Amino acid sequence: MAAAEFDIPEIKDDIEIPKLREGVMAHAKTFMAAKPVQDFMGYPHELGEDWKERALDKMGDLLGKYRSLKVFMDACVHCGACTDKCHYYLGTSDPKNMPVARQDLMRQVYRRYFTTAGKLFPKLVGAKDLTRDILDDWYSYYYQCSECRRCSVFCPYGIDTAEITMAGREILNHVGMGQKYSNEILSKVHKIGNNLGLPGPALEDTLEGLEEDIEADTGVAVKMPLDVKGAEVLLVTPSADFFSEPHVESLIGYAKVFHAAGISWTLSTHASEAGNFGLFNGNYENMRKVAMRIRDAALELGVKRIVVGECGHAWRVAYSFWNTLTGIGYGGNDPFSIELQKQLDPTYPQPQHICELTNDLIKSGKIKVDPSLNDDLIVTYHDSCNVARASRMGTEPGGQFIIPRELIKSVVNNFHDMADDTIGESTFCCGGGGGLLTDDLMEVRVKGALPRATALNNVVKEHQVNFMAMICAICKAQFTKVLPKYGFDMSMVGGVHQLVSKAIKLD
Amino acid sequence: MIYAGMFYVATLLLVTGLVYKIFDYSRTPAPLKIPTTPAPTTQKGVVYRMAKEVVLFESLFKSNKWIWVFGWLFHFGLFLVLARHLRYFTEPVWFWVGIVQPFGKYASIMMVIGLTGLLARRFLVDRVRYISTPSDYLMLVLLIAIGLSGMLMTFVVHTDIVALKAFFLGLMYFDVQPVPQDPILLVHLAMVLLLMVIFPISKLLHAPGLFFSPTRNQVDNPREHRHLAAWAARLDQKN
Numbered sequence: 001m002a003a004a005e006f007d008i009p010e011i012k013d014d015i016e017i018p019k020l021r022e023g024v025m026a027h028a029k030t031f032m033a034a035k036p037v038q039d040f041m042g043y044p045h046e047l048g049e050d051w052k053e054r055a056l057d058k059m060g061d062l063l064g065k066y067r068s069l070k071v072f073m074d075a076c077v078h079c080g081a082c083t084d085k086c087h088y089y090l091g092t093s094d095p096k097n098m099p100v101a102r103q104d105l106m107r108q109v110y111r112r113y114f115t116t117a118g119k120l121f122p123k124l125v126g127a128k129d130l131t132r133d134i135l136d137d138w139y140s141y142y143y144q145c146s147e148c149r150r151c152s153v154f155c156p157y158g159i160d161t162a163e164i165t166m167a168g169r170e171i172l173n174h175v176g177m178g179q180k181y182s183n184e185i186l187s188k189v190h191k192i193g194n195n196l197g198l199p200g201p202a203l204e205d206t207l208e209g210l211e212e213d214i215e216a217d218t219g220v221a222v223k224m225p226l227d228v229k230g231a232e233v234l235l236v237t238p239s240a241d242f243f244s245e246p247h248v249e250s251l252i253g254y255a256k257v258f259h260a261a262g263i264s265w266t267l268s269t270h271a272s273e274a275g276n277f278g279l280f281n282g283n284y285e286n287m288r289k290v291a292m293r294i295r296d297a298a299l300e301l302g303v304k305r306i307v308v309g310e311c312g313h314a315w316r317v318a319y320s321f322w323n324t325l326t327g328i329g330y331g332g333n334d335p336f337s338i339e340l341q342k343q344l345d346p347t348y349p350q351p352q353h354i355c356e357l358t359n360d361l362i363k364s365g366k367i368k369v370d371p372s373l374n375d376d377l378i379v380t381y382h383d384s385c386n387v388a389r390a391s392r393m394g395t396e397p398g399g400q401f402i403i404p405r406e407l408i409k410s411v412v413n414n415f416h417d418m419a420d421d422t423i424g425e426s427t428f429c430c431g432g433g434g435g436l437l438t439d440d441l442m443e444v445r446v447k448g449a450l451p452r453a454t455a456l457n458n459v460v461k462e463h464q465v466n467f468m469a470m471i472c473a474i475c476k477a478q479f480t481k482v483l484p485k486y487g488f489d490m491s492m493v494g495g496v497h498q499l500v501s502k503a504i505k506l507d
Numbered sequence: 508m509i510y511a512g513m514f515y516v517a518t519l520l521l522v523t524g525l526v527y528k529i530f531d532y533s534r535t536p537a538p539l540k541i542p543t544t545p546a547p548t549t550q551k552g553v554v555y556r557m558a559k560e561v562v563l564f565e566s567l568f569k570s571n572k573w574i575w576v577f578g579w580l581f582h583f584g585l586f587l588v589l590a591r592h593l594r595y596f597t598e599p600v601w602f603w604v605g606i607v608q609p610f611g612k613y614a615s616i617m618m619v620i621g622l623t624g625l626l627a628r629r630f631l632v633d634r635v636r637y638i639s640t641p642s643d644y645l646m647l648v649l650l651i652a653i654g655l656s657g658m659l660m661t662f663v664v665h666t667d668i669v670a671l672k673a674f675f676l677g678l679m680y681f682d683v684q685p686v687p688q689d690p691i692l693l694v695h696l697a698m699v700l701l702l703m704v705i706f707p708i709s710k711l712l713h714a715p716g717l718f719f720s721p722t723r724n725q726v727d728n729p730r731e732h733r734h735l736a737a738w739a740a741r742l743d744q745k746n
Contacts, residue, residue: 020633065738067535068721074528075716079578080628080635081570086724095637104638117642117708125709126640154570156560156578157713158722160541284538288742301733314711320729324739331732336743341646349730353583392727397545425545 005288006443008485009091009450011457015422017084018093020314025094030143031097031440033178040187041286044176051175052130056113058174059106059167062282063114068163073110075157076100082151082161087428088144091447092156096141099151099161105137106164139177141277142168144444146436147280148385148429166282173281181438186275189290194239194273203269206242214252219397221260224251224267229301231257231266232345235354236274236318237292237309246494247476250310253497256504257358260367265307271297274314279321280435288325290315295340304345307352310495312472318351355471356393358500359407360497368505374412377467379415379499380459381408382479383427383453384472398424404496408469411503416463422455426466430470432478446482453486460488469496510686510696513553514678517703524707525715536676536736546727553726560723573628576708581621581650587614588657595668595675612661622647642709649698666692 036235038045048054062068082099084090089097104126111118111127117325118127128134147162172178188197198206207224214222225231235258241251258265271294278287298306306328308318323329327337329350344350361367381404393399401424409415431448459465470476470493480490542580547553551673559565564582568574591611593604629639660666670687679686686696705711735743 012745017634020637064535065538065736067532067719068541070535071716071719071721074710075713075720077710077713078635078638079567079574079625080632080638081567081574083634083638085570095634098634098638100638115708117705123640123641124645149543152722154566156564156570156715158543158560158566158720160543160722163541248518284739285742288739302723323729323733324539324735327733327743329730329733333733334735334740334743337733378601390541392544392546395548397548397727400544425543468544481746 006446009276009447011450011454011486012402013458015090015451015454018090020095021093022095025092025097025144025444026137026140028441028444029140029143030436030438031180033180033183037180037183037187038178040190041173041178041183043178043183044482045175045178046176048176048359051135054129055135055171055175058171059110060114062167062170063110065284066163066167068160069167072103072157072159072358072486073107073114073200076103076159078109079156081156083155085151085154086145086161087148087150087394087431087451088146088448090442091431091450092144092444096137097144099155102141102145102161103159103164105134105141106168106373106405108113109134112166122374135172135175135177138168139172142172143179143436143441144448146385146429146431146434146448148433149389150385150426150429153425162434163282166280169280169435170282173283174352179435181440182277182280182435186281186286186290188275188504189275189277189293193270193293195275195277196239196242198239198242198272200269201220203242203267203272207267210248210252210255214255218506220259222252222255222506224255225265226267227269227301228264228266231264231301231303233263233305233307234271234294234298234301234315235265235267235307236271236308236351237267238275238311238314239273240473241309242272244473244477246480246491246498247310247473249501250497253499253501253504254309254354255398256501256506257354257361257367257497260504260506263362265302266303268297268301270300274308274311274318274427276314276317277435279313279317287317287321291322291325294322295328297473298328299340299343300349302343304343305348305352306344306350307354307357309354310471310473310497312386314405314470314473316386316390319353322351327441353393353403355404355407357498358497358506359403359410362407369411369503370505371411371413371503373503374499375414377412377499378414378465379408379412379464379467379469380415380456380465380495382430382468382470382475383423384470384475385427385429387471388425404471408496408499411499413460416459418459422451428452428455430472430478431472431482433472435475437477445478446485449478449482449486453483453488456483457486466492467499468492469494469499471496508683510693511674511678511683517700521703521706526545528707528712529715532715536738537721537725538736538739540725540727540729540734541721542725542727543722544727546725548727550726554723557718557723558654559639560717573624577621577624577628579621581625582618584614584616584618584621588609588618588654595672597680598672598676598687615654615658615661619651619658622654624653626651646709646711649702653695653698653702656691656698660689660695
């Protein structure tokens with residue numbers, strides 16, 4: 001189990017672009033999924049004789065289904081604009097972690113089998129036969145990408161390496177090289193309803209325990225309702241919120257917000273997971289199947305609104321894809337989506353982010369807060385990649401940066417942003433997103449967090465920041481584990497609603 | 508005669524190749540909303556975003572000022588040079604093509620400086636050197652050679668442009684005329700022919716590709732509008 005020892009990078013004054021060191025991360029290989037998991041997911045569990053044909057067939061299939069993949073394979077001119085943009089390259093200096101080089105792992109094969117130039121003059125255009133070595137490179141380096149899309153901001157053609165990583169992983173799945181971590185999580189959510197495999201009764205117990213804690217702490221009976229038919233709001237939140245620290249502090253915050261605003265709400269055992277690892281593996285059907293649980297729960301419980309808790313990739317899937325996958329949204333003109341959309345209250349965004357909801361309530365005076373209760377904290381905010389570059393909040397572009405900051409500033413008095421080129425659309429991934437939040441990738445995770453740790457270190461030195469707020473379950477889990485390796489205290493890490501929870505006035 | 512034939516063949520390959528690629532891009536669905544956000548929330552906004560990408564290379568500007576300067580000098584120079592060349596294909600020469608003549612003449616210098624800068628980066632920056640394939644160098648060398656041979660005829664050894672224009676107008680009206688037998692011109696034209704042929708099978712596809720890039724051309728309105736690809740819509744029916 002113990003991964004190989006590795007050196008923790010040193011935090012410098014600025015984020016530095018390292019010189020190339022070829023192959024230094026080739027050894028990083030995430031554990032492969034075993035037979036039962038692959039069987040359940042409908043994938044082979046080992047390479048068959050025909051792995052090459054299977055890989056190329058799947059690649060052709062994906063090229064026909066996804067315009068993004070097809071255009072991105074063709075359009076790159078190797079200009080180099082992306083080469084210094086990936087946190088994994090900055091943290092590891094392995095050139096195959098440069099976005100363009102990661103793309104080229106697939107592009108070399110695409111050119112060889114799917115383009116005229118690559119069929120005729122492979123050497124000239126860098127086209128290569130698909131070999132076992134290349135497949136191993138894919139497995140190694142497509143699991144050193146967190147699909148954070150930072151490179152796509154800077155590419156003159158908008159090439160998004162995440163789309164290529166997703167396709168690469170899906171091809172790997174189809175030849176029998178699935179990732180243990182992601183595929184086990186997907187099996188759990190398909191079987192039980194959440195990534196942690198937490199069954200209904202356990203969830204009920206946990207919520208009751210939390211209700212007692214809140215009452216003991218505040219003297220107010222704040223409820224955490226479960227499976228309540230006819231509630232106004234269905235809250236879908238990452239299952240880590242139910243028992244991980246510091247996640248659970250945000251869950252308590254959501255409950256207090258609903259209580260203070262007098263909004264009837266419920267959680268669902270069937271849809272006890274906002275996260276959707278189907279996104280990471282580039283499998284539309286899988287992602288849809290996971291998302292369908294939320295639609296089913298919404299129909300079953302008859303809720304009028306669907307609100308999503310603090311989770312970055314979940315918000316991407318919810319905001320950008322739920323309407324497409326499940327009809328949660330507006331504007332559907334087909335029976336499938338109308339069935340749900342006629343039930344939802346059109347005066348609210350569907351789905352709505354918990355930060356949109358809480359910020360509106362504070363601004364309209366429906367809930368009261370006292371920011372001085374957070375005066376022990378000097379706060380900064382980490383924009384999570386999927387929220388920043390793959391979603392929105394509010395009605396204006398960029399609302400995903402403004403609304404969480406507005407909300408934080410209404411509940412704390414001391415706030416300082418990190419450097420401009422490390423937040424907003426240029427934000428650095430935590431290093432653990434996209435299916436990499438597993439101990440067998442610890443080296444990749446620690447090194448990938450270097451740019452963020454550097455930016456954080458600068459506001460700690462300059463403004464004595466002692467709390468980094470965020471709205472992502474993966475970011476929270478990653479940072480509490482990884483930042484201590486850089487000498488930060490793990491209690492610096494927490495959710496935005498953890499701050500709301502401290503400042504909110506109940507009754 | 509040979510050049511006339513080659514121009515017909517190259518034009519045919521260029522046009523059919525590009526038409527096929529554009530057809531192929533348009534028929535391939537984009538099943539999910541994946542604009543890189545913050546993104547425009549209206550179609551008009553998308554046109555504006557795309558215009559900034561095409562004209563100003565906005566994303567590249569954010570990314571790397573050196574690549575941006577060289578890339579923009581090259582592309583804008585090329586644009587003016589091409590506009591200037593329209594005088595060989597129009598009779599009478601269009602008004603604006605007349606105006607652009609002196610600019611197009613000196614734009615060739617911009618173009619070659621830009622290309623040389625891009626080529627230098629391929630040798631000098633270790634990250635760019637690592638990702639460069641032989642075709643990446645050769646493409647730049649080809650473009651520089653086209654630019655230099657053209658400049659040679661513009662600024663140093665003039666060629667018979669009256670006969671050249673007769674040749675091109677002849678091609679356009681299927682009344683084939685002899686190509687002037689000037690070695691520099693013949694080399695210049697041969698390299699242009701090569702560029703035309705490889706355009707639709709090379710990374711030069713970034714030109715049409717940009718317009719089809721879902722991260723740039725999609726409207727950010729997934730909550731308000733249900734976006735559904737045909738192959739994905741079939742899944743709804745099974746429920």
